[in-house]
Amino acid sequence: MKYHVEFDKNAQKEFLKLDTPIRKQILLWLNKNIEGCENPRWTGKGLTAEKSGLWRYRVGKYRLICDIHDDYALVLVIKAGKRETIYEG
Numbered sequence: 001m002k003y004h005v006e007f008d009k010n011a012q013k014e015f016l017k018l019d020t021p022i023r024k025q026i027l028l029w030l031n032k033n034i035e036g037c038e039n040p041r042w043t044g045k046g047l048t049a050e051k052s053g054l055w056r057y058r059v060g061k062y063r064l065i066c067d068i069h070d071d072y073a074l075v076l077v078i079k080a081g082k083r084e085t086i087y088e089g
């Protein structure tokens with residue numbers, strides 16, 4: 001089963017606030033490593049505590065917090081931003 005990536009509404013807003021070169025870097029990384037892959041967990045890291053069940057992907061200084069839906073072969077990006085602020089809230 002090949003997975004695809006989508007951004008939820010809030011993550012899309014956060015993503016669009018990033019500088020254009022950073023957005024391009026993240027999109028290239030997602031297309032290369034996640035889009036169309038068989039196992040999206042191979043390059044991520046599972047989160048713990050209150051964020052248990054979510055996955056983190058690192059792209060340079062930036063992080064993507066994602067929810068993986070195996071039933072739909074979907075990786076849903078729910079947060080995007082710098083490491084310093086991504087885990088707040």
